[in-house]
Amino acid sequence: xxxxxxxxxxxxxxxxxxxxxxxxxxxxxxxxxxxxxxxxxxxxxxxxxxxxxxxxxxxxxxxxxxxxxxxxxxxxxxxxxxxxxxxxxxxxxxxxxxxxxxxxxxxxxxxxxxxxxxxxxxxxxxxxxxxxxxxxxxxxxxxxxxxxxxxxxxxxxxxxxxxxxxxxxxxxxxxxxxxxxxxxxxxxxxxxxxxxxxxxxxxxxxxxxxxxxxxxxxxxxxxxxxxxxxxxxxxxxxxxxxxxxxxxxxxxxxxxxxxxxxxxxxxxxxxxxxxxxxxxxxxxxxxxxxxxxxxxxxxxxxxxxxxxxxxxxxxxxxxxxxxxxxxxxxxxxxxxxxxxxxxxxxxxxxxxxxxxxxxxxxxxxxxxxxxxxxxxxxxxxxxxxxxxxxxxxxxxxxxxxxxxxxxxxxxxxxxxxxxxxxxxxxxxxxxxxxxxxxxxxxxxxxxxxxxxxxxxxxxxxxxxxx
Amino acid sequence: xxxxxxxxxxxxxxxxxxxxxxxxxxxxxxxxxxxxxxxxxxxxxxxxxxxxxxxxxxxxxxxxxxxxxxxxxxxxxxxxxxxxxxxxxxxxxxxxxxxxxxxxxxxxxxxxxxxxxxxxxxxxxxxxxxxxxxxxxxxxxxxxxxxxxxxxxxxxxxxxxxxxxxxxxxxxxxxxxxxxxxxxxxxxxxxxxxxxxxxx
Numbered sequence: 001x002x003x004x005x006x007x008x009x010x011x012x013x014x015x016x017x018x019x020x021x022x023x024x025x026x027x028x029x030x031x032x033x034x035x036x037x038x039x040x041x042x043x044x045x046x047x048x049x050x051x052x053x054x055x056x057x058x059x060x061x062x063x064x065x066x067x068x069x070x071x072x073x074x075x076x077x078x079x080x081x082x083x084x085x086x087x088x089x090x091x092x093x094x095x096x097x098x099x100x101x102x103x104x105x106x107x108x109x110x111x112x113x114x115x116x117x118x119x120x121x122x123x124x125x126x127x128x129x130x131x132x133x134x135x136x137x138x139x140x141x142x143x144x145x146x147x148x149x150x151x152x153x154x155x156x157x158x159x160x161x162x163x164x165x166x167x168x169x170x171x172x173x174x175x176x177x178x179x180x181x182x183x184x185x186x187x188x189x190x191x192x193x194x195x196x197x198x199x200x201x202x203x204x205x206x207x208x209x210x211x212x213x214x215x216x217x218x219x220x221x222x223x224x225x226x227x228x229x230x231x232x233x234x235x236x237x238x239x240x241x242x243x244x245x246x247x248x249x250x251x252x253x254x255x256x257x258x259x260x261x262x263x264x265x266x267x268x269x270x271x272x273x274x275x276x277x278x279x280x281x282x283x284x285x286x287x288x289x290x291x292x293x294x295x296x297x298x299x300x301x302x303x304x305x306x307x308x309x310x311x312x313x314x315x316x317x318x319x320x321x322x323x324x325x326x327x328x329x330x331x332x333x334x335x336x337x338x339x340x341x342x343x344x345x346x347x348x349x350x351x352x353x354x355x356x357x358x359x360x361x362x363x364x365x366x367x368x369x370x371x372x373x374x375x376x377x378x379x380x381x382x383x384x385x386x387x388x389x390x391x392x393x394x395x396x397x398x399x400x401x402x403x404x405x406x407x408x409x410x411x412x413x414x415x416x417x418x419x420x421x422x423x424x425x426x427x428x429x430x431x432x433x434x435x436x437x438x439x440x441x442x443x444x445x446x447x448x449x450x451x452x453x454x455x456x457x458x459x460x461x462x463x464x465x466x
Numbered sequence: 467x468x469x470x471x472x473x474x475x476x477x478x479x480x481x482x483x484x485x486x487x488x489x490x491x492x493x494x495x496x497x498x499x500x501x502x503x504x505x506x507x508x509x510x511x512x513x514x515x516x517x518x519x520x521x522x523x524x525x526x527x528x529x530x531x532x533x534x535x536x537x538x539x540x541x542x543x544x545x546x547x548x549x550x551x552x553x554x555x556x557x558x559x560x561x562x563x564x565x566x567x568x569x570x571x572x573x574x575x576x577x578x579x580x581x582x583x584x585x586x587x588x589x590x591x592x593x594x595x596x597x598x599x600x601x602x603x604x605x606x607x608x609x610x611x612x613x614x615x616x617x618x619x620x621x622x623x624x625x626x627x628x629x630x631x632x633x634x635x636x637x638x639x640x641x642x643x644x645x646x647x648x649x650x651x652x653x654x655x656x657x658x659x660x661x662x663x664x665x666x
Binding site: 067068069126129132133136139140143144145146147148149151153154157158161162164165168169172173185189 | 629654
């Protein structure tokens with residue numbers, strides 16, 4: 001048995017079995033449980049060391065070879081597996097309530113497996129091909145067969161597909177740069193192609209227009225999953241590049257470019273968020289801002305701190321998007337659309353969903369005492385130490401989302417005086433949304449819970465983490 | 467392969483990609499797409515063994531067949547373009563601009579990718595440019611899929627000159643077929659519900 005078979009092969013195989021289960025509830029229970037087990041196994045099972053079961057000794061090999069190429073999952077990658085499968089489990093358990101389990105879980109397992117495979121494959125240029133396959137599989141997840149595809153899903157397909165050729169070509173040039181690092185032209189060409197590839201892949205400014213569109217067109221829960229998993233793996237893939245190539249790691253210009261791109265992505269999305277009149281589009285802009293934050297974190301001068309922040313940003317992003325998209329799905333079940341006009345006064349009939357939307361939005365805007373606050377505050381301080389003006393623009397961007405969140409709150413509570421308070425959510429929705437809100441508050445009050453991640457970082461990225 | 471053949475291939479991909487921009491009939495478009503892969507096959511075979519290059523050709527034809535079968539099975543309804551401007555003269559003009567850009571950039575590509583010949587650089591860049599143009603002026607699933615296949619076709623021509631791994635070729639073929647299947651899915655999803663019910 002090898003680690004790639006357990007964490008990449010089993011979920012992909014399980015996807016086919018889960019496809020056959022017709023019940024939304026059971027699909028969610030089995031899918032969520034399997035993801036949770038995979039996350040727990042990543043904590044409990046040592047890779048490449050003997051495990052004794054009585055007289056029986058087994059060893060989980062870190063390498064799986066397919067057609068001469070290798071998938072490697074070593075002990076140092078276990079943190080990523082714990083994080084990703086933990087987040088996916090949280091997502092899958094709630095999928096039954098969102099009534100999308102039958103579509104999300106099988107496709108979600110294949111997507112997760114392909115994306116994790118993209119981090120594990122050697123030579124790692126094959127990653128771009130695996131990511132593209134995941135993109136293709138995400139299309140039926142976003143748009144069911146009975147729904148007309150809008151511009152958002154088309155642009156998602158186009159932009160993500162365009163990322164692949166750029167990254168593959170950059171990979172070829174980077175191997176040349178490794179051989180002759182003094183060739184400035186080659187470095188510029190490789191950097192340009194790599195930059196374009198990641199700009200498409202991570203949907204950074206100005207290639208993020210599809211994100212709010214997709215939030216408007218697709219099921220908020222499916223869109224939330226895609227907006228959680230693709231940028232998270234994309235950022236880790238980017239860190240892999242930085243960790244691997246010395247000339248990238250040691251280039252001062254690269255960090256300046258990253259800082260500029262990060263702040264402009266964060267700021268522009270924040271400004272757009274300010275003017276939104278559609279609560280799902282607002283979630284899309286919040287997700288773009290989260291990507292901007294991760295890029296900003298990558299740009300900080302101390303590489304160990306920056307990688308730590310990138311990892312710490314994953315949890316509030318996943319939690320925020322999960323709670324937000326589940327609440328939007330609940331809301332969407334009772335209204336024609338998620339435009340402000342249609343959701344006005346819904347707090348009186350859907351209080352759990354309303355509080356969840358406001359809480360998630362405020363958390364992603366970095367408001368105290370929610371999950372997004374501790375890490376965004378640390379990041380803001382780090383950015384201020386580098387440049388006060390960048391820190392100022394950071395504040396403006398966050399303010400944009402904050403005002404957007406407050407406008408959503410005002411809309412949700414704006415109802416006639418004599419409207420009675422009631423809760424139309426089901427018990428399952430109340431419990432899951434309540435747990436989500438509690439999670440947002442607890443991770444804000446006890447940020448040290450996520451600090452455990454930092455201890456394993458030097459092992460994940462050999463050079464960046466130190 | 468003699469260089470004259472490669473230049474013939476360049477003219478094939480040039481003619482095919484411009485025709486794809488101008489012609490709106492899906493049957494003719496898919497036939498042209500299939501023909502475009504012949505040009506790709508000729509260009510790729512200058513770097514790859516014949517067997518591998520043939521696999522690319524067959525993959526392309528399969529992709530075109532998938533799209534064709536889906537489109538033929540779906541009810542016809544007016545294909546509206548929301549982009550502006552949308553006339554043939556405009557498309558021809560803009561494709562001439564792309565061609566100028568390709569002609570000016572292709573020689574410098576020879577220094578980026580050692581071992582690549584000028585016709586291969588032209589062929590690859592023409593397809594990438596025209597494919598991008600197609601993607602920029604339409605949101606119809608069929609046209610978008612054709613545009614993406616054209617861009618990938620151009621990229622694969624260039625990439626073949628630097629990478630001859632069978633596994634990469636196989637994965638790229640899987641992606642081409644996957645793209646065609648996703649295109650087919652989007653075409654099916656694009657049918658107005660009422661018409662689909664009538665068809666049933």
